[in-house]
Amino acid sequence: MRRYTNMFSSKHNQLSGRTLLVMMTSSLLLAACSQSNTGTSDSKPVQPEPTVATSTNQVTETQAESTAVTTPVVNQSDLLKNVSATVYKDANCGCCKEWVSYAEDNGLSATAQDVEDLSLFKERYSVPQQMRSCHTTVTTDGFVFEGHVPAKYMAQFLANTPAQAIGLAVPSMPVGSPGMEYEGKFMPYKVMQLNKDGTTEVYADIESPQQQL
Numbered sequence: 001m002r003r004y005t006n007m008f009s010s011k012h013n014q015l016s017g018r019t020l021l022v023m024m025t026s027s028l029l030l031a032a033c034s035q036s037n038t039g040t041s042d043s044k045p046v047q048p049e050p051t052v053a054t055s056t057n058q059v060t061e062t063q064a065e066s067t068a069v070t071t072p073v074v075n076q077s078d079l080l081k082n083v084s085a086t087v088y089k090d091a092n093c094g095c096c097k098e099w100v101s102y103a104e105d106n107g108l109s110a111t112a113q114d115v116e117d118l119s120l121f122k123e124r125y126s127v128p129q130q131m132r133s134c135h136t137t138v139t140t141d142g143f144v145f146e147g148h149v150p151a152k153y154m155a156q157f158l159a160n161t162p163a164q165a166i167g168l169a170v171p172s173m174p175v176g177s178p179g180m181e182y183e184g185k186f187m188p189y190k191v192m193q194l195n196k197d198g199t200t201e202v203y204a205d206i207e208s209p210q211q212q213l
Contacts, residue, residue, distance in 0.1 A: 079155040080108040085145070087112045088121045089135035096135040099148050099179030103137075106151035110137075122146070131169040131192055131200060143167045144194060148177040150212040153191050153204055167194045168203055176209055 080103065087103075089096035091114035100110050115121060121136050125144045133147025144167030145154055157168055169192045170177055176186030186209050193203040206212060 076151075077105065077107050079106040079151045080158075083107065083139060083154075083158060084109040085111070085137050085139040087135055087137045088115050088118060090114065090118060093134050095148070095173060095179050098181075099135065102178045103151060103154075106155075108151070108154075126166060126196075126198065127169065127194065128198060128200060131171050131194060133169065133171060134173055145169070146194070147171065148173060148179050149191060150178050150206070152212060157193075157203070162193065164195045164197070165193050166196055168192065169194055169200070177206075178212060 085103075085108060087096070087100050087110050089100075089112060097112075100112050104110055118134075118136065121138075122132055125136060125138055127136060127144060127146050131146055135147065137145040137149075139145075139158070141158075143158065143161070146167065146169035148170045149168050153168060157165070170189060171192065173180050174187045174189035175182050177189060188205070188207050190202050191204040191206065192200045194200055204211075
């Protein structure tokens with residue numbers, strides 16, 4: 001009987017030791033988790049700083065985008081400032097009227113002149129047959145701009161005129177060019193340079209509406 005009592009006591013002590021070990025281990029794990037959560041909690045106040053920086057960057061980017069968008073609008077009316085021209089057109093041509101209004105909005109002092117035979121003026125100002133469009137614009141300096149030429153390229157040409165050139169042309173009437181806007185559609189086209197010897201060359205490739213601005 002004494003032997004069974006000793007065995008029971010020994011096993012009880014072993015169980016008590018294991019129980020104590022498990023309890024201590026559990027306590028340590030709980031303490032570690034608590035510290036981990038505390039550390040995470042303590043780091044939370046630092047998180048708003050990137051948010052503030054991001055917000056500041058977003059404001060800066062928004063301001064930059066706003067500036068990029070509004071700058072052409074501010075300068076638009078000055079593109080053809082101090083440039084005067086006569087626009088020879090058909091009296092019933094609606095897109096010609098639209099282009100004249102567009103050019104005036106960009107600073108051109110335009111005098112529209114309705115004529116019965118446009119070909120006479122195109123021949124007078126040496127516009128090749130394959131370069132012709134619905135109206136012919138002639139500046140007071142004698143430079144020719146045939147068709148729906150964007151004001152941007154007119155201004156560039158007049159500011160730095162190639163020695164061999166007499167003007168620019170947009171052959172035919174491309175949809176989406178200035179004065180030819182229709183339901184947001186756009187047809188890529190070329191602005192051609194007209195030379196004194198009757199030859200032509202590409203002055204600008206217009207692949208998107210934004211290139212006209």
